[in-house]
Amino acid sequence: SNPLISVSNNGDMEIRSFIIEHFTQETQSPLLKTENDGVLRLVDVILSSDKRVKEIDGNIIPTETSVKTTPFLEAHGKLVVLTDVVFEPSQFINSNAILLVGTDGATNHQLISQGSTFNVNPGEKNFLDSNQFTTIFKNSAFNGVKATTKVNNPSTSNKRNAVQQETCGWTSASVNIVDGVGYFESTTFKDLGDGALKINSGGIVTLKEDVQLYGNNPPDSKLGRNIICSGNASSNAQLFAYSSSFKDVGTDGNSGAISLNKWILADKDTCQITGSVGDGKTLLFTPQIQSIKATGNEKKTGIDIEISGNSLFKCGKLYLQVSIKPKSDSNEDVITTKQYKLEEHATVWDRDTSVSASIGEDDLVKKGNKLIVSVLVQADDSSLQDAEIVAGGSKISEVEGFTKGGLSxxxxxxxxxxxxxxxxxxxxxxxxxxxxxxxxxxxxxxxxxxxxxxxxxxxxxxxxxxxxxx
Incomplete structure (x- = not known):
């Protein structure tokens, strides 16, 4: 079968104030398609996967939802303009909702969105996949929604983005840009469980200061997924963004205060980040320490440590540093230190506000030594730096009750x-x-x-x- 609407060669078509339903039968063709120098303009249009029925009183209601295997829009042409367009929640298998594939470079292929809303269901592929296109979004919104259709399909039995507790990494996003340009102004990325943006090799993305990203994390998880930025050796990925665009979720479910956690997964070798967001030492998340207490354990075979704070996520970024000062009669001038990865020594870590850990006696942790314990965080350049502290808090503790020959x-x-x-x-x-x-x-x-x-x-x-x- 053919697309419902196909614009090719020098064709220029505008569709205004329509509800366009996706095919109800199985097909290999997209609903809308452009090629060559074709131009397609949609104004005040609703794109839906629901079948609608007109009742006797004139009301039009959706009666059936089916899974789709081809995009709403597949564009290879010169220009697509979306003005006040709504993409209703739809479930796709092995397909994007919008597929943009240019052939003559990003400057010759454009998609412009003004005041449009993209309702995104979790899926196997990116909601919007752009290759060799220039995409411009103004006053638009990408809103994550829960899947409305339960699909019994072997290919979806394994989630493509299971939370990786050790690295907090993910691989997908709702919007994917390769060898092209993405410009976002007054646009919101909200509640996108698969992530918001992915910038691949040759991708250049600009987020203006009025762009907002919040609530982009999987269900039942606080681990965010805002942006992946990763190019390759021959073609870097580029991101320009403001730190103020990354928000916490407010009590009303909308954007709240500026978040310390940016949840940007960037390859330091192939991703170039500019703008104020690049000034932070950690692009993924920023742990904050409220207090730390270290004491000799009951049997005097090591030290027990209690940490409280915010954003204490198990992402392999937190370390304990134990320091020992030399004795007064020693000729050493430098404090001896040793780092311990927190995951390897944590005994209780079931929330992001507190951690219990234990370090056994070793070549540094010995009875009789005056020990100091502090918390470090791994920065984006892989160096270990002092963790941030909550106002009025402390990130350093002297070990108590671990003196030589001491008693519990x-x-x-x-x-x-x-x-x-x-x-x-x-x-x-x-x-x-x-x-x-x-x-x-x-x-x-x-x-x-x-x-x-x-x-x-x-x-x-x-x-x-x-x-x-x-």
């Missing part, structure tokens, strides 16, 4: 209780001994014996009969 708190309490018990017993023994000695001394006293004899009579003052002189 429990042992100290036991010793104190035992000592008190011994003292009490000694006091009781002394009292008993004093009492016994005093009693014995009284028994040997003659006056005391006479008093005992008189105590046998009713009258304590009476004298024995043999003492009366009648």
């Amino acid at each position: 708190t429990g042992a100290l309490i036991g010793i104190i209780i035992a000592a008190v018990a011994v003292v009490v017993i000694v006091i009781i023994v002394i009292i008993c001994c004093v009492y016994c000695q005093k009693k014995k001394a009284l028994e040997n006293d003659v006056g005391y014996q006479e008093k005992k004899k008189r105590a046998k009579y009713h009258d304590p003052g009476a004298v024995p009969m043999d003492e009366n002189r009648w």
Whole structure:
């Protein structure tokens, strides 16, 4: 079958105020297609995968949703203009919703979007794939939605973007740009579980200051997916963006405050980043430390560490640094340090606000050494730098209770209780001994014996009969 509408050669077509439904039958053709120098303009148009029925009262309602295997729009031509166009949520298998493939370089192929809305369902492929095209988006929005159709298809059984807890990496995006230009102004990327943008080799993307990216993370995960920037040895990828474009999600579900976490996955060798977003030391996320406490463990075989803060994600970027100062009689001038990857020593790490870790005794962590523990973060240049701290917080802690020959708190309490018990017993023994000695001394006293004899009579003052002189 052929496309519903095909514009080729020098054709120029405008469609205004229509609802255009995708094919209900299986097909190998896109719904709309341009070729050669063809120009297609859509104004106030809704593109939908739903079949609609007109009721008796004149209302038009969607009655059926089916999975699509070909794009809404496939463009090879000169120009596509989308003005106030809405792409309704649709489920695609092995297909993009919009496919742009130029043949004469990006300057000869353009897509311009003004005031359009792109509702994006998670899919196997990018929602919009652009190769050798110049794409311009103004006052537009890419909004992620949950899949409305459950597809029983082996190729979708494995999610292409399962969260990688160790690296926090991902490979897909809703908009993919290769060997072309992407210009975004007053445009929003929101709730896109597959990620927002991917800039490949030869891709040049500009995000103006009024662009907003927020909530772009998989369901039930706080690990963001805003931008992938990765070229190759012969052709770099380029990104210009402002730090202020990256937002937290507000309490109302819309954009909130500027986020410290940019969630940009960039290849430092093949991606060139400019603009204020490139000034940060970490493009992926920025951990913040509220407090850290380090103590000798119960058995004195190492140290236990408790960390609290924000954005403490398991992305292989956090390290513990243990430092030891030389003794006063040492000739060394430098503090000896050693780094420990937090994932390898964490004992409890089930949230992004707190971590419990333990470091066993080794060549550095030894009883009797004065130890200091701090938190480092791996920057984009792979160097380890001091982690950010929450206002009023601390990222350094001296290790307590790990002195040489020291005793644990429990042992100290036991010793104190035992000592008190011994003292009490000694006091009781002394009292008993004093009492016994005093009693014995009284028994040997003659006056005391006479008093005992008189105590046998009713009258304590009476004298024995043999003492009366009648």
